[in-house]
Amino acid sequence: MDLQFTPEEEAFRAEVRAFLQEHLPRDLAAKVKAGQRLTRFDQENWHAILNKKGWLAYHWPVQWGGTAWTPIQKFIFDDESARAGGPRLVPFGISMLGPVLIRYGSEEQKKHWLPRILDGSDWWCQGYSEPGAGSDLASLKTTAVRQGDHYVVNGQKTWTTQGQHANMMFCLARTDKAAKAQSGISFLLIDMNQPGVEVRPIRTLDGDAEVNEVFLTDVRVPLENLVGEENKGWTYAKYLLTYERTGIAGVGFSVASLEKLKLIASRVQRNGKPLAEDPQFATRMAQVEIDLENMKTTNLRVLAAVQGGGVPGAESSMLKIRGTVIRQELLSLIRRAMGPYALPYIEEAQHAGWGEPPVGPPEAATAAAAYFNYRKLSIFGGSNEIQKNIISKTILGL
Amino acid sequence: MNFELNEDRRMLADALGRFLSEQYPPEVRNRVAYGDQGYSPDVYGKLAEIGAIGALLPEEQGGFGGEGADIALVFETLGSHLVAGPVLGALLVGRALVLAGSDAQQQRLAGLIDGSVLAAFAHDEPANHYELERVATTARRDGDGWVLHGAKAVVPFGDQAQLLLVSARTAGDVGDAQGISLFLVPGDAPGVKTRGYGRIDGGHAAEVSFENVRLDADALLGGEGEGFALLERIVGYGLLALSAESLGAMERAKADTLEYLRTRRQFGVPIGSFQALQHRMADLLLEVEQARSAVINAAAAIDEGDRIAREKALSAAKYSVGKIGTLVAEETIQLHGGIGMTWELPLAHYAKRLVMIDHQLGDMDHHLARWMALRD
Numbered sequence: 001m002d003l004q005f006t007p008e009e010e011a012f013r014a015e016v017r018a019f020l021q022e023h024l025p026r027d028l029a030a031k032v033k034a035g036q037r038l039t040r041f042d043q044e045n046w047h048a049i050l051n052k053k054g055w056l057a058y059h060w061p062v063q064w065g066g067t068a069w070t071p072i073q074k075f076i077f078d079d080e081s082a083r084a085g086g087p088r089l090v091p092f093g094i095s096m097l098g099p100v101l102i103r104y105g106s107e108e109q110k111k112h113w114l115p116r117i118l119d120g121s122d123w124w125c126q127g128y129s130e131p132g133a134g135s136d137l138a139s140l141k142t143t144a145v146r147q148g149d150h151y152v153v154n155g156q157k158t159w160t161t162q163g164q165h166a167n168m169m170f171c172l173a174r175t176d177k178a179a180k181a182q183s184g185i186s187f188l189l190i191d192m193n194q195p196g197v198e199v200r201p202i203r204t205l206d207g208d209a210e211v212n213e214v215f216l217t218d219v220r221v222p223l224e225n226l227v228g229e230e231n232k233g234w235t236y237a238k239y240l241l242t243y244e245r246t247g248i249a250g251v252g253f254s255v256a257s258l259e260k261l262k263l264i265a266s267r268v269q270r271n272g273k274p275l276a277e278d279p280q281f282a283t284r285m286a287q288v289e290i291d292l293e294n295m296k297t298t299n300l301r302v303l304a305a306v307q308g309g310g311v312p313g314a315e316s317s318m319l320k321i322r323g324t325v326i327r328q329e330l331l332s333l334i335r336r337a338m339g340p341y342a343l344p345y346i347e348e349a350q351h352a353g354w355g356e357p358p359v360g361p362p363e364a365a366t367a368a369a370a371y372f373n374y375r376k377l378s379i380f381g382g383s384n385e386i387q388k389n390i391i392s393k394t395i396l397g398l
Numbered sequence: 399m400n401f402e403l404n405e406d407r408r409m410l411a412d413a414l415g416r417f418l419s420e421q422y423p424p425e426v427r428n429r430v431a432y433g434d435q436g437y438s439p440d441v442y443g444k445l446a447e448i449g450a451i452g453a454l455l456p457e458e459q460g461g462f463g464g465e466g467a468d469i470a471l472v473f474e475t476l477g478s479h480l481v482a483g484p485v486l487g488a489l490l491v492g493r494a495l496v497l498a499g500s501d502a503q504q505q506r507l508a509g510l511i512d513g514s515v516l517a518a519f520a521h522d523e524p525a526n527h528y529e530l531e532r533v534a535t536t537a538r539r540d541g542d543g544w545v546l547h548g549a550k551a552v553v554p555f556g557d558q559a560q561l562l563l564v565s566a567r568t569a570g571d572v573g574d575a576q577g578i579s580l581f582l583v584p585g586d587a588p589g590v591k592t593r594g595y596g597r598i599d600g601g602h603a604a605e606v607s608f609e610n611v612r613l614d615a616d617a618l619l620g621g622e623g624e625g626f627a628l629l630e631r632i633v634g635y636g637l638l639a640l641s642a643e644s645l646g647a648m649e650r651a652k653a654d655t656l657e658y659l660r661t662r663r664q665f666g667v668p669i670g671s672f673q674a675l676q677h678r679m680a681d682l683l684l685e686v687e688q689a690r691s692a693v694i695n696a697a698a699a700i701d702e703g704d705r706i707a708r709e710k711a712l713s714a715a716k717y718s719v720g721k722i723g724t725l726v727a728e729e730t731i732q733l734h735g736g737i738g739m740t741w742e743l744p745l746a747h748y749a750k751r752l753v754m755i756d757h758q759l760g761d762m763d764h765h766l767a768r769w770m771a772l773r774d
C-alpha cells in the first residue's frame with residue numbers, strides 16, 4: 001500500500017500549478033476566493049483559457065479534444081485549480097452532455113456539437129427536472145410528438161441552472177406515453193433561441209437568481225437532434241448523472257473553503273484570542289478537517305479502483321453525500337465566524353467592483369448568503385436521501 | 399404545575415395572532431422586511447395598539463404584564479408570523495428604563511409603549527464577538543455631562559431609532575466587567591453617524607458611530623461604571639425574547655413541512671410515507687419540544703433573584719434554540735427539496751430567521767461556554 005502520489009503525479013501537479021500561476025487571471029481568482037458572483041464573461045473567459053491549453057474537457061478521449069489523464073490526474077487538476085481560486089467549470093456541456101454524445105451520439109452529432117462545446121459557441125443547460133418530479137425524474141411529463149421531420153415538444157422544466165445564458169438545452173421528453181415510467185423517454189437537443197421557449201428566473205432564498213423555469217410550447221426539434229434511439233433516453237440520462245456525481249465530492253472546493261476558514265479564524269477574535277484558539281470553534285474546525293481528510297482518501301480510493309477506465313457506480317453516491325455535508329459544514333463555520341456580521345446583506349457587495357468599504361470583516365459580505373445558497377448541495381443532483389436509497393439498494397443489497 | 403395561559407394572555411395572543419394572520423401575510427411581510435425601512439411603521443403602530451409592546455413591561459411603569467410568560471408569548475407569536483420590526487429594541491430599552499431609570503428617564507416609556515418612539519439597543523461592537531464585557535466605546539466626563547466616542551455594530555434599526563441605549567466604558571480596560579456605563583442617546587444627536595443596511599433575514603440594522611457626542615448629565619442610566627449587571631439583565635430579556643421568537647418560527651416551519659410531507663407526491667405516494675423522512679420529522683418534533691421546554695424554563699427564571707440560576711436558564715435557552723433552530727432550518731429546507739431554496743416559499747424566510755437568531759446576542763458556542771462558566 002502506498003498513499004503517496006507517484007513522482008509522475010507530483011510532476012503533473014507542479015505543471016498544473018505553474019500553469020495556474022501564469023494563466024489564471026488574478027482578479028478572477030480573487031473573486032472566486034471572496035465568494036463573489038461570477039459573470040458570464042468570467043466563466044467564458046476561463047473556459048477559453050483552458051481550451052487554449054487543451055485542458056478544458058479533460059475527461060474526454062484525446063480524439064475529441066480530451067487529455068487522456070488518469071482519474072488521479074483529474075483529481076490533482078481539480079484540487080490545484082480549486083486551491084488557486086479557479087472557478088468551477090460550467091458542467092453542462094463539458095461534463096454532462098459531452099460524455100453522452102461521445103458514447104451514444106452519432107458521428108455527425110459528435111463532429112458538430114463537441115467542438116462547439118470546446119470553443120464556447122454553445123452554452124448548454126440541462127432540461128431534466130420538472131415541477132412535481134424532482135428526484136423522481138422518471139415521472140417527467142414533458143412530451144415530444146413526432147411530426148414529419150420534427151418532434152413537437154410541450155412541457156415545463158425547472159431548476160434550469162444558468163438557463164438565462166444558454167442557447168442550447170439537452171432535454172428529456174416523453175415520446176411514448178403508454179410505456180412504463182422509465183421507458184418511452186427520449187434525449188433531445190433543443191435550440192433555446194426559437195419561438196415557444198420561454199425562460200423565467202427563479203429567485204432563491206439568498207436573493208440570487210441563477211436557476212430558471214423553462215416553458216416549452218410547441219417547440220420544434222429536428223429529428224437529427226435526437227441522441228441515440230427514441231425511447232431509450234433513460235439509459236443516457238443515468239449515464240450522464242453518474243458523471244454529474246463523480247465531481248460532486250468537490251474535494252478541491254472544500255480544501256479551498258477550509259483554507260479560507262482557517263484564515264478567518266486566525267483573524268477574528270473571541271475573548272481576546274483568535275477564534276482558531278477558541279476551544280469550541282477549534283474543535284469544530286478540527287472535526288471537519290478530519291472528515292475532509294478522510295473523504296479525500298475515500299475519493300482517491302474510488303478513483304484508484306476505476307483507474308482502468310469507466311466511471312464509479314454507487315460509490316459516487318457516497319462521495320456526493322459526504323462531500324456535500326462537509327462543504328456545508330465549512331460554509332456554516334465561515335458564517336458562524338462572522339458573529340453579528342452574518343446579518344448584514346448588501347446586494348452590491350456580492351459582486352466585484354463594489355466601491356464601498358466592507359461592513360464587518362471582508363468575508364462577511366458573502367458568508368451568510370453562501371451558506372444559504374449552498375443548502376442546495378444536498379438537494380440537487382439527486383438529493384442525499386436519494387443517494388442513500390441508491391447505496392441501500394446497490395451496495396447493501398437491501 | 400400549570401402550563402396553561404391565563405385569560406388575559408390568551409386574549410392577547412388571540413388578538414395578536416388574528417391581526418398578523420389578516421394584515422401581515424408572507425407577501426406583505428417580505429415586501430416590508432426587505433424594503434427601504436425594513437419594517438412597516440403602520441403594522442408596528444398596530445402592534446403597539448393591540449398591546450404587544452405594553453405586555454412586555456410591568457403595570458407600575460405603564461405596561462400591563464412584563465412577566466417572563468408575557469414576553470415569551472408575544473415573541474413566540476411574532477416569530478410564528480416572522481415579524482420584522484423594532485419590538486426587541488423596545489423590550490431591551492424599556493426594561494433598562496424599568497430596572498434603572500430615574501423618574502424623569504422613565505417618562506420615555508410612554509413613547510415606547512404607544513409605538514411613537516423607536517428604540518435601539520446599541521451594544522455589539524465590530525470586535526466583540528458577543529462578549530458582554532468587551533466594550534471599547536468610551537464616555538468621559540465633560541463638565542456636568544459626557545462625551546461619547548466609539549462605534550457599535552449591527553444595531554437593529556440603529557439608523558432609524560430616535561432613542562439609542564449605548565454601552566460605553568467610563569473606566570477600566572476593554573474586557574473588564576467593571577467600568578461599563580449605559581447611556582440614553584438621541585438618535586439625532588450631533589456626532590451620531592449611521593450606516594444602515596438590510597439584513598439577510600429581513601429587517602434593518604446599522605453601523606453606528608459616535609464622534610465626540612456630547613450628552614447631558616441625565617443621559618447616564620444607572621450608576622456610573624456599574625452598567626455590567628444592568629447590561630446582563632437587559633440582554634437576559636433579549637435572550638428570552640429571541641428564544642421565544644425562534645420557537646414560534648420553528649413551530650411554523652415544522653407545520654409547513656408536515657403539510658408538505660402529506661401532500662407532495664413522489665414515486666406515486668406522498669413523500670411522508672417514506673420511513674426515512676418520517677424519522678427525521680420525528681426527530682424534529684422531539685427537538686422542537688425541547689426548545690419549548692427551554693423557553694418555559696427561561697420565562698420562569700427571568701425574574702429569579704439568584705443570578706446564577708437565572709442566567710443559566712437564559713443561556714441554556716439561547717444555546718438550545720441556536721442549535722435546534724439551525725437544525726430545523728436546514729432539515730425543513732432539505733425536506734422541501736428544491737422548492738425550499740426559493741424566495742417564493744415562506745419557509746425559506748423562516749429558515750433564514752432561525753439561523754440568524756443564532757447570530758444575535760450570542761450564538762450556541764457562546765452560550766454553552768457561558769453556561770459552563772456560570773457557577774454557584
